[in-house]
Amino acid sequence: MSIKRALISVSDKTGIVEFADQLSKLGVEIISTGGTKKLLEEKGVSVIGISEVTGFPEVLDGRVKTLHPAVHSGLLAVRDSEKHQQQMSELELDYIDLVIVNLYPFQQTIEKPDVTYEDAIENIDIGGPTMLRSAAKNHAFVTVVVDSNDYAEVIEQIKKDKDTSLETRKKLAAKVFRHTAAYDSLISNYLSEKMDEEFPERYTVTYEKVQDLRYGENPHQKAAFYRKPLADEGNITTAEKLHGKELSYNNINDANAALQILKEFDEPAVVAIKHMNPCGVGIGETIDAAYQKAYDADPVSIFGGIVAFNRDIGKAIALKLHEIFLEIIIAPSYTDEAIEVLTQKKNIRLLKLGAAQQPNKQNRIVTSVNGGMLIQDIDMYQLTNEDIKVVTDRKPTEQELKQLLFGWKVVKHVKSNAIILANDDMTIGVGAGQMNRVGAANIAIQQAGEKAKGSILASDAFFPMGDTLELAAKAGITAVIQPGGSIKDEESIKVANEHGIAMVVTGVRHFKH
Known part of the structure; x- marks a missing residue:
């Protein structure tokens, strides 16, 4: 077999003129559409319009041009099937051996701050993904290219063997289905968000590779880094x-x-x-x-x-x-x-990172588990002075309140069970990831040493009993912030009152596992 006929229709025209010109010089007949056809003609590349293949004009503002049996028969015909060969001959249809297609810029469209819903919908490609899927399905005979980075390899193989290898076609077909899956994922997520579908029956995500990593958490683990397109x-x-x-x-x-x-x-x-x-x-x-x-x-x-x-x-x-x-x-x-x-x-x-202070805009976080994943809102709860409730006889001073709010912002990001000691706008003790709250408090207090005297304590969750408050009092801590809500809240309040500790509750916890 050899590549004799190619169909080219691209939105991203990077490198396409050079690629098409080389194909043409190798004797490959080129079919093209719309803006791609116009560009190639302007650059002197011989091109056949899609309407000459289909016998049907491009209609509905270009929405329908490649959705035609003359195109998809040429892509999907099984070349070593006598039945398919006979049908193609009877219908006077020609094979298409090479497809170079990339899709309407849906992602770039919805990234625009002023994009309208109508603009987004108009940039959902239909014919492109259909051609890609047809060609990729029939990769035993058809080469399909969706990424300009693959132009060089494909043209070199055609120059050498007049065709691409089956291994290359398989690799390119897999890339196509990754590409169309990612494209559909962006569209489905966009439409789901517009319909306020918080947790749909199916959740699809797509990520773009940033780089391979030398290893994962440990040298024996392979790893790579990906980012979300938006x-x-x-x-x-x-x-x-x-x-x-x-x-x-x-x-x-x-x-x-x-x-x-x-x-x-x-x-x-x-x-x-x-x-x-x-x-x-x-x-x-x-x-x-x-x-x-x-x-x-x-x-x-x-x-x-x-x-x-x-x-x-x-x-x-x-x-x-x-x-x-x-x-x-x-x-x-x-x-x-x-x-x-x-x-x-x-x-x-x-x-x-110039935008380091920019608040999180995406409100979902995904955590992988073996065989599945968990999805939840990002913890973006912001506590204010008005949200807190003083539960002890002594109210915190203005300075203590400032430190309590500072500590609360930090403890939110410490692995549970979490205890933070703070004073003078800085952390002085961090107790993280312990199996009980007393253990976390002991670590934070030990780290703070003499600095614990006069400091505040922030706890990411309530105190199930008064033992943590006893430790705080012994260390000289003067004020505490915690969510409250334990059935033994009164015990902690009693201990705090006995030692003159001011304690406020937030009504909100910040577990971080």
Whole structure:
């Protein structure tokens, strides 16, 4: 077999003129449609219009042009079937050996901030996916190309053997079905959102590959990094790497955790992350002051960690960062002087993310489980002064209330069971991921040491009994914030009152598993 006839119809015209010209010079007859046909003709490539093949004009503003038996018979005919050969001959139909098609730009259309529903619907391609699927199904005989990156390989094989190999056709067919599945996924999700379908009977998602990773959580695990086609700007998938090694699986997870905490703050803030948990969070009037607090929170654990800033980094901070070993630094931007200092270490990753403070726009999060997945709303609950309720005899002071709200923003992002101690706009103790709340409190208090005196305590869930409050009182903690709602709330309130601790409840918990 050899490739004698090709059908070309593309929205993304990258490289198509050169590819078509080479096909034409190899004696391949080219059929084309609409804008693609016009472009090829303008560039001197010999083209046959689709209407010459179908004997039917393009109608309904181009909605119907390739949906015709003369096209799909040429694509779907089984070449070694005598019955198919006979029917093609009787109907005077010709085979189509090569299909180069990409689809209406649905994603680019719905990305536009002012897109109308009508514009979105008009950019749903029908004929393109149908041709792709027909050709891909019949890949035993037909070559189908949906990605301009494959033009070079296909043309080289045709030059060498006048056809492509079966292995290549299989590979290209698989890519086609991935492509059309992703395309349909975008459309179904768009329409479902417009109809407020929160949790439909089928949930389809599509992701685009960013890069292969050296390994996963551990060296014996393979891994790759993907992003959603319509991902928010303010997330790790859109960060620009200015310097350093490629990101690892764990780097990406930790960087994402840092950014989620950073989004809680409008004021200058710095978040240091180690193994998905904050080891230091600080806010201040300046980003320099915020960094110093984040560092002082735990100068041991920050070593080998990730530090994220919501303000630009200048030379002064860069010099401090240069003194310690860090895996990643994330910031909206860097001064030239800061870049000069930080790039002295060849392996450190410098990520630029101008939209780091941008709130999450996508409101769903997907978690994989063996054999399935869980879907839930992203925890974007924002607590205000009006939401909290004082349940103890003593009310928190204005300063204590400020620290309680700060601690509440941080504890929301700590693995449960979670306890945060904070004072002076910085974390001073973090107890994460323990099997009981007393254990988490012990870790946070031990880490804080003498700094625990006069600090506040934030708990991601209620106290099932008064033992955590007893620990807090012994450590000199003066105020506590927790969700409340335990059947033993009165026991905790009693202990707090006995020790003069001010305690407020939020009515909302922040489990993070």
